[in-house]
Amino acid sequence: MPLKKENPKVLIIEDEMQMRFYLMTLVKSLGFDPILAKDGVQGLDTLKHIRPDTIILDIMMPEKGGAKVYQELARNPLFKSIPVVFFSGVDRKAFSHYIKMLNLNLEHDIPDPGIYIAKNADPEYLKEAIKTCVSKDTP
Amino acid sequence: MKPKTMGNRKILIVDDEAGIRKVLKITLESSGYEVCLAPDGEAGLTAFIEKNPDLVITDIKMPGIDGIEFLKQIKSIAPETEVIMITGHGDMDLAVKSLKHDAADFITKPIDSLDLESAIKKARDRILITRNIKSYMDDLENLVKEKDKKINESEKLVIIGQTIAGMSHAIKNIAGGLKGSSFVIEQGIEHENRDYLKQGWEMMKANIDKITKLSLDLLNYAKTTRLDFKLENPNKPAREIMQLMKHLAKEKNITLKLKPCTTRKLGFMDCEAIHNCLLNLVTNAFDSFDTVTDPNFKKKIDLVVENENNNIFYKVLDNGCGINGTVKKSIFNDFITTKGTKGTGFGLMTSKKIIEEHRGEISFMTEKGKGSLFVIKIPLKTRA
Numbered sequence: 001m002p003l004k005k006e007n008p009k010v011l012i013i014e015d016e017m018q019m020r021f022y023l024m025t026l027v028k029s030l031g032f033d034p035i036l037a038k039d040g041v042q043g044l045d046t047l048k049h050i051r052p053d054t055i056i057l058d059i060m061m062p063e064k065g066g067a068k069v070y071q072e073l074a075r076n077p078l079f080k081s082i083p084v085v086f087f088s089g090v091d092r093k094a095f096s097h098y099i100k101m102l103n104l105n106l107e108h109d110i111p112d113p114g115i116y117i118a119k120n121a122d123p124e125y126l127k128e129a130i131k132t133c134v135s136k137d138t139p
Numbered sequence: 140m141k142p143k144t145m146g147n148r149k150i151l152i153v154d155d156e157a158g159i160r161k162v163l164k165i166t167l168e169s170s171g172y173e174v175c176l177a178p179d180g181e182a183g184l185t186a187f188i189e190k191n192p193d194l195v196i197t198d199i200k201m202p203g204i205d206g207i208e209f210l211k212q213i214k215s216i217a218p219e220t221e222v223i224m225i226t227g228h229g230d231m232d233l234a235v236k237s238l239k240h241d242a243a244d245f246i247t248k249p250i251d252s253l254d255l256e257s258a259i260k261k262a263r264d265r266i267l268i269t270r271n272i273k274s275y276m277d278d279l280e281n282l283v284k285e286k287d288k289k290i291n292e293s294e295k296l297v298i299i300g301q302t303i304a305g306m307s308h309a310i311k312n313i314a315g316g317l318k319g320s321s322f323v324i325e326q327g328i329e330h331e332n333r334d335y336l337k338q339g340w341e342m343m344k345a346n347i348d349k350i351t352k353l354s355l356d357l358l359n360y361a362k363t364t365r366l367d368f369k370l371e372n373p374n375k376p377a378r379e380i381m382q383l384m385k386h387l388a389k390e391k392n393i394t395l396k397l398k399p400c401t402t403r404k405l406g407f408m409d410c411e412a413i414h415n416c417l418l419n420l421v422t423n424a425f426d427s428f429d430t431v432t433d434p435n436f437k438k439k440i441d442l443v444v445e446n447e448n449n450n451i452f453y454k455v456l457d458n459g460c461g462i463n464g465t466v467k468k469s470i471f472n473d474f475i476t477t478k479g480t481k482g483t484g485f486g487l488m489t490s491k492k493i494i495e496e497h498r499g500e501i502s503f504m505t506e507k508g509k510g511s512l513f514v515i516k517i518p519l520k521t522r523a
Binding site for chain 2: 123
């Protein structure tokens, strides 16, 4: 019997329940499997068991925010190749500045995130971004 | 900067000897000065006040008010006036004393016209220098005032800029929520998925609530620029909040208590604005229980009004979720919302502005998981 090909997995790290539901619906509509985490800590915890093909990351979250999560991902050789889609209400410029500030304390710079999508962006746009990331991660 | 004009060319001459007065008058008038005369210190002072000359020439030894005393009085009335002393032989001590009292120069009797000319030139130079310094100082003062005004204006612009940035952020978030919810609803319709429809609808309702609240917050914020201060009982806004919130408290199983203050003193305040601040704080306290899942947890909010040292204190104490560290620092100004889709980040900023307009302060203590205490302190003003 041929093995059933697994769907790509997308880890959603977002603290607002309703936004999480929206992202889940959106990921499902692409035919991917969503995995949900309600904050940075839970998100990083999930990564210990599951390797997603893409991560959707909110920035303003309680406990561990998106920037910190991204920093940890980028520094970990196991995770740094997983594409990240930032999805946030924070201005991109402000976020880039924040990443630069975080970099000041590090030996190696963290690259500016490649994909950054505002929370009020069109769902189709977000879908395209997720698709691009998932296809990038497939070897 | 141009020096100011030389001013008037009036000279007052005070001498008890009529001959000297006459000679000086003729000499100076021929040099183009307007000269007035006085025979003694007393008449000299009257003439000085009437004619307001720039320059005074006075004998040092006179009956009645002597020259030194006259000099002192002139300097106390109009310090910028220059005074030349006329001294006799052997008046050196007096002459030196007069210089200590800021005389411009002294000339000795018999008066040599060259000495007189040089003394007058010296005095006029001093007048000019004083005028220039004064004009520099005035200009400097005006410059400082103008810069201050500009700084104030730019501060205002910064605040307006922040307000607009905050508004734009809040609206962007709502737009994001609405787009998300319509996507979920579309998916629900497409796949005939009731769960999607239900969730999408909830999400849309939350965002409608949010935009309604934002418009109210903005309205309140706009109102803070024109408060209406009236004499009020400090307990009044707190009692209004109790009336307004008691049903919701019952519904949410929260024990909401008011401890009014005992003072009968009335204070000047905008009751409606204070009402809005308290409503904001009490609503925040209500929201702090949103994460409570234990049905046996005793949810408590105390609203306390106190009068101490002519200050009114409003305290709102809850035993809810508290505020976490990173948010704590900026809750009053950065449009920070701790409440996910529910908050707009405008409420506390507006409250702070209202309290500041009352020349008061707002502060808080909070511990995550234990609760929060917000304290408003406003001076009790019994007069406008």
